[in-house]
Amino acid sequence: MTELAGCFPPFALMLTTPRLVLRPISDDDIPAAVQAALSGIHEPGHNPFSNPWSEAPAHELGLKMAQWYWRCRANMSPQDWTLLLGIWHDGGFIGCQDIAAKDFATLKTVTTGSWLRRSAQGRGLGKEMRAAVALYAFDWLGAEVAESEAVAWNHQSLGVSHSLGYELNGVTRVSWGGKPQNVQKVRLTNETFNRPDWQLTVGGHEATAKYLKIQRKPDIGKN
Numbered sequence: 001m002t003e004l005a006g007c008f009p010p011f012a013l014m015l016t017t018p019r020l021v022l023r024p025i026s027d028d029d030i031p032a033a034v035q036a037a038l039s040g041i042h043e044p045g046h047n048p049f050s051n052p053w054s055e056a057p058a059h060e061l062g063l064k065m066a067q068w069y070w071r072c073r074a075n076m077s078p079q080d081w082t083l084l085l086g087i088w089h090d091g092g093f094i095g096c097q098d099i100a101a102k103d104f105a106t107l108k109t110v111t112t113g114s115w116l117r118r119s120a121q122g123r124g125l126g127k128e129m130r131a132a133v134a135l136y137a138f139d140w141l142g143a144e145v146a147e148s149e150a151v152a153w154n155h156q157s158l159g160v161s162h163s164l165g166y167e168l169n170g171v172t173r174v175s176w177g178g179k180p181q182n183v184q185k186v187r188l189t190n191e192t193f194n195r196p197d198w199q200l201t202v203g204g205h206e207a208t209a210k211y212l213k214i215q216r217k218p219d220i221g222k223n
Contacts, residue, residue, distance in 0.1 A: 009211040012204030022085040032093035034062040036117045078213040094120040108144040135200040142216035152182040161186040165194040
């Protein structure tokens with residue numbers, strides 16, 4: 001029988017850190033992702049997301065999340081892609097870390113976003129999973145820049161960015177969750193990256209890179 005990764009190669013990807021496993025969310029994983037989101041991500045009325053998806057009614061959230069995962073897969077191409085990586089800690093699903101790019105062959109730039117269930121916050125796991133995708137982007141995909149953003153009051157996200165070496169990259173005022181907000185943009189390069197003291201283990205990269213038409217020999221000897 002043909003394995004799922006044979007139909008959609010990114011399903012073979014797996015990133016492993018000392019405490020976490022990151023891999024693309026499959027349909028079988030969606031119920032666990034929905035349950036993690038329903039358990040709570042942020043304080044009510046204090047939404048850190050530009051699209052306040054986490055505040056959807058409980059009976060609608062599962063459908064909205066599933067549609068988002070399916071849409072990202074269906075629209076993925078070498079010119080415009082998003083890898084939605086589930087996060088597992090001690091065998092349990094705790095959140096999602098995405099890494100995306102447009103015109104990567106030319107720009108060599110990725111963007112990232114993430115969420116963690118509240119019970120997993122405050123333990124350094126958010127920093128570990130962001131470091132994992134930064135390592136993958138720079139050392140395996142050949143990215144030159146990693147960008148992110150956070151609403152100005154989201155000190156947790158901006159603290160993670162600062163600790164990893166992201167530099168401030170301007171403030172923009174946008175409609176964030178239907179309200180005007182100042183959003184801080186941040187930018188990381190290989191030169192400013194505060195690399196962790198652990199090595200990232202990667203599986204399934206060749207199939208994923210071939211699918212995304214990324215031709216680069218991984219640079220995995222850095223400290």
